[in-house]
Every structure is written in C-alpha cells, then in structure tokens.
Amino acid sequence: MKQVITAFAGYGSGGSIYNAPILKSVEGFTVKKILTSSPKNIEAAKKDFPKAEIVSNYSKILEDPEIELVILVLPNHLHFDFAEKALKAGKNVLTEKPFTPHVREANELIKLAHEKNLLLSVHHNRRWDSDYLSLKKVVENGLLGRVVEYEAHFDRFRNQVKSGWKEQKENPGSGILYDLGSHLIDQALNLFGLPQEIFADIRTQRDGATVPDAFELLLFYPQLKVTLKAGTLVKEKGPTYQVFGTRGSFVKYGADPQEEFLKNGISPKDTPNWGMEPKEIWGRLNTINEERLVESERGNYPFLYQNLYNVLTRGESPAVTPQQARDVIRVIEAAQQSHDERRVITFG
Structure with missing residues (x-):
C-alpha cells in the first residue's frame, strides 16, 4: 500500500x-x-x-x-x-x-x-459529528418540509480564563468566534450555502477575559434564519440543535462522543462503537406525520483523513476545499464588522 x-x-x-x-x-x-x-x-x-x-x-x-x-x-x-x-x-x-x-x-x-x-x-472535522450528520440527514430527506429556522449551540462552562494563546488578545485569530464559531459556521454553510446578510453580537463575559468568549451570529437567507451561538458561561445546556420547518421540528440534545473518546485516550482503531451515540441523546422528530426518536448517525472523524489519502493517491476530490474554509473566515470577518458597526452586513 x-x-x-x-x-x-x-x-x-x-x-x-x-x-x-x-x-x-x-x-x-x-x-x-x-x-x-x-x-x-x-x-x-x-x-x-x-x-x-x-x-x-x-x-x-x-x-x-x-x-x-x-x-x-x-x-x-x-x-x-x-x-x-x-x-x-x-x-x-x-x-x-x-x-x-x-x-x-x-x-x-x-x-x-x-x-x-x-x-x-x-x-x-465536525462535519462528521454524529449529531450534525443526523440533523443533516433529516433536513436533506425533507422530513421537515421547507426549513425556516435553524439554531445551533456550542456551549461550555469554563469560568476561568486559561493562559494559552487562544485567550491572548495580541494573537490574531484568538477568541471564541474563531475557535468554536468556525465549527458552527462551517456546518451551517455546508448545509445551506452562503447567506445574504449577517448580524452578530460578540461579547467578553468572564472576569479577566481579554478576548471574546460568547457570541450570537444570525445568518439571513431568503426564506431561512440561522442562529449560531456559543458561550463559556453556560452551566445548564439547552438543545444543541433545533430545526423548524413547514412540516415540523427536529430537536437534538447532547453531543457527539468522539471528542470525549479522544480526550480519554480512546482511539477509533480499537473502538468498535466509535462515534455511536447512546439512545438517551438521540434527536426527536415531531412532524405532522410522525413523532419519534431518530437514531443518530455514526460520527466519523476518520473520514477526513481517509479522504485526504484518497485525494493524494487516487485523485478523489477533497471533502473540505480551501474555498469552503475561506468562506468561514469571510463570515467571521463580516460578523466582526457587524458587531463593530452595530448593523446588518450584506454578504456578497
């Protein structure tokens, strides 16, 4: 090989x-x-x-x-x-x-x-989170009808400011909008494409913090509103995802298990149940046709590296293009402009 x-x-x-x-x-x-x-x-x-x-x-x-x-x-x-x-x-x-x-x-x-x-x-890598893959399948299969609102959260409770580079104001690209926001933005763009308008509220909430540690970002599409939120003072978490459409709703609590596996030294190579969520946090679908739990898709962080190998050896197309990653930064820059000027930014 x-x-x-x-x-x-x-x-x-x-x-x-x-x-x-x-x-x-x-x-x-x-x-x-x-x-x-x-x-x-x-x-x-x-x-x-x-x-x-x-x-x-x-x-x-x-x-x-x-x-x-x-x-x-x-x-x-x-x-x-x-x-x-x-x-x-x-x-x-x-x-x-x-x-x-x-x-x-x-x-x-x-x-x-x-x-x-x-x-x-x-x-x-969070395009291959189990919860995101699950809601993406629900949306793309049309179970909600025409989606009118999408809300995603990446919340934590970390009330102490760390000493690392992510918390240092003098480093470009620091703060929560670049750190966690890039995940949320990439997922939204991957699902819905580029928005027409952007509005953002970016805050520094923790005592002693010098870089943003909370934000709410609104992406406006012709018939869709996307809300992306992250904070570091969220002790009691609400839904990770809420998606509303003309036929009903999909609500998902909890988080993909892959990050915790990795933090605990558990590798996908030796884990048969890698990326599989427990039934307790499966999402709930409630539409005019049915109400049920939706079995979570299996999280798959290795997909990105398998794709890279295939790109380099077999000519496969990259799953994450640099243009897509650049568009995430375009949204971040527009969000910062919106916050600074306290207005909606036309995105084009």
Whole structure:
C-alpha cells in the first residue's frame, strides 16, 4: 500500500489528542518528522510515533524531499506563514481550523496551492459529528418540509480564563468566534450555502477575559434564519440543535462522543462503537406525520483523513476545499464588522 510520508508542524493537544489517533486509524500515512520543542509535547510525540524524528527547525521538514504532506497544528496566527512555506516547498498541507485569521491570507494560500497543483485543506472535522450528520440527514430527506429556522449551540462552562494563546488578545485569530464559531459556521454553510446578510453580537463575559468568549451570529437567507451561538458561561445546556420547518421540528440534545473518546485516550482503531451515540441523546422528530426518536448517525472523524489519502493517491476530490474554509473566515470577518458597526452586513 502506498504510504503518504507526513510531518506534523506543532504537537500540542491539537496534535496528540485530536489528530494523531485519527491519523493512525487510517492506513497509508507514515509520520516521518514532528516539529515541536516543548518537553511535554516531545514526550507525547515520541509515544505516538516512536519512529518519527523530532525536529526543532521547520526547515528540516521543508527540505526533506520525501515528505508529501504537512499537518499544521499551531496557534491560529501562525497558520498562514507555515502553510505558505510548506506550499512553496512543494508540500501538500492540512491546517487546523480556522484556516487563517484573515480572508486575504486564505486567498493567497488558495492561489499558491493552485499554482503549485498541491492539496490544501482544513481540518473541519465536525462535519462528521454524529449529531450534525443526523440533523443533516433529516433536513436533506425533507422530513421537515421547507426549513425556516435553524439554531445551533456550542456551549461550555469554563469560568476561568486559561493562559494559552487562544485567550491572548495580541494573537490574531484568538477568541471564541474563531475557535468554536468556525465549527458552527462551517456546518451551517455546508448545509445551506452562503447567506445574504449577517448580524452578530460578540461579547467578553468572564472576569479577566481579554478576548471574546460568547457570541450570537444570525445568518439571513431568503426564506431561512440561522442562529449560531456559543458561550463559556453556560452551566445548564439547552438543545444543541433545533430545526423548524413547514412540516415540523427536529430537536437534538447532547453531543457527539468522539471528542470525549479522544480526550480519554480512546482511539477509533480499537473502538468498535466509535462515534455511536447512546439512545438517551438521540434527536426527536415531531412532524405532522410522525413523532419519534431518530437514531443518530455514526460520527466519523476518520473520514477526513481517509479522504485526504484518497485525494493524494487516487485523485478523489477533497471533502473540505480551501474555498469552503475561506468562506468561514469571510463570515467571521463580516460578523466582526457587524458587531463593530452595530448593523446588518450584506454578504456578497
């Protein structure tokens, strides 16, 4: 089986928890080098990939002719610089979400990847959450009729401000709109396409916080309103998704189990029930024709890496295109403009 020779640039929790176990569950990837300097991250990298070389200089990856794919697991403000260098060195690139802090940077990378005929993709893994896949199936099968309203939440209770880069105001791309908002926006765009108008309310609610930690984002379509909300002071969670249509409603509580599996060191490779939700959190469909629980679709984070392998070895189309990931940043920038100017922004 052909091996895609791969390198990681960065190896914090995004690498060791959210990417490495998924990558290792898909055949065809060989990790040759890992760029990291923290003793803790070096230890994790050696444990996950004992045969990989740990390097402290990015040039060791860029100058290695065997390496075909570079996975960027870095703070958001470093995505553009590291991706640009990798593309210029002739490497295919997968970067963590969000793509880049600014649309202009995303456009530059898209142009460069096109010129070099290289794969450029973004790790929007939550398209393969079990709950999102379930509601998407309900919507696309027309069980709700014409959808008129969609509301999605990504709420947490974290009342203490952490010291990491995500909480630092001086870093472009920090704050909850880029962090959790990019997931919610990508899901909505994947389901409904681009909106016509955007309105946003972005807040900093926790004591001592210096970056946004709550938002409400409204996307307006001709016959549809989309509400996306996230907060860090939500102790009692409501529905994760609510979708209303001309024939009825779909309401879903709870969350896809894959993230908790990964946090607890559980890998899809060794887990027969990977991505399967318990019946207690299946969504409820209530329409003019029926009222029932809808068995959740199986979550499938490995799909993205299997797709990457197929793109690089069989010419398959990428599941997450850089243009799609760029549009997420377009929405984020429009949302920030809406908040700053306290008005609806026409999106075109």
